[in-house]
Amino acid sequence: MQDILDQYADQLAGKTVVDITNPLNFETFDSLVVPADSSKAAELAAALPSSKVLKAFNTTFAATLGAKAVGPNKTTVLIAGDDADAKAALISAIQARGVDAIDPGALTRARELEAFGFLQLTLAAGEKLPWTGGFAVVR
Amino acid sequence: MADVTIFGAGNMGTAIDKVLNTGGATVDHIRSDDPPGPISGDVVILAVPHTARAGHPRPVRRPVGR
Numbered sequence: 697m698q699d700i701l702d703q704y705a706d707q708l709a710g711k712t713v714v715d716i717t718n719p720l721n722f723e724t725f726d727s728l729v730v731p732a733d734s735s736k737a738a739e740l741a742a743a744l745p746s747s748k749v750l751k752a753f754n755t756t757f758a759a760t761l762g763a764k765a766v767g768p769n770k771t772t773v774l775i776a777g778d779d780a781d782a783k784a785a786l787i788s789a790i791q792a793r794g795v796d797a798i799d800p801g802a803l804t805r806a807r808e809l810e811a812f813g814f815l816q817l818t819l820a821a822g823e824k825l826p827w828t829g830g831f832a833v834v835r
Numbered sequence: 836m837a838d839v840t841i842f843g844a845g846n847m848g849t850a851i852d853k854v855l856n857t858g859g860a861t862v863d864h865i866r867s868d869d870p871p872g873p874i875s876g877d878v879v880i881l882a883v884p885h886t887a888r889a890g891h892p893r894p895v896r897r898p899v900g901r
Contacts, residue, residue: 697881697884697885697887698888699887700842700881700883700887703871704874707873707874708874708879711874711876711877711878711879712878712879713879714878714879714881716880716881716882717881717883717884717885718885719885722884722886753847753851753880758846758847758849759850761850761851761853761854762850762853782878785878786878789854789855790854793853793854793855795854
């Protein structure tokens with residue numbers, strides 16, 4: 697991802713940039729590689745001060761986006777960020793497709809989203825959850 | 836000219852493309868071995884692993900889903 701920042705930072709200024717990562721240590725699957733009081737999204741926002749950085753899609757496995765369902769429940773994407781308009785636009789675009797979306801708040805919430813995504817990933821990697829399932833929102 | 840540009844065309848990049856690809860939203864992709872060029876979308880999705888390096892697409896090791 698650093699290469700993207702190196703090559704494209706100028707072009708990303710002024711744009712909405714969506715970080716979907718789960719910044720795990722992929723060697724151990726036992727920790728995140730960002731500080732406990734921060735997030736990958738916060739690091740990205742610091743590197744792209746003129747972009748509207750959003751944290752989204754990191755808590756929904758790809759299969760649940762394709763199926764639009766997590767078991768019997770509608771798939772729900774969580775979208776955190778500091779720009780209300782950018783969030784609203786992405787929420788609309790996702791809901792137009794029959795996938796639900798919730799705004800959990802400012803980009804500081806990315807820390808919780810990354811912790812949650814990490815937890816879900818470890819459960820799937822440990823075969824306690826299927827890659828076609830995961831946590832669902834019921835509302 | 837696309838509305839959304841997605842970096843990456845793996846499991847997530849493809850799944851997110853399908854979610855957004857509705858009504859007039861056009862989506863294009865930039866892949867890791869593409870030479871640097873213009874980004875057409877106003878919305879950019881970084882659907883690459885946080886460890887991704889240009890020119891080195893990560894081999895898919897995981898089963899379908901992530």
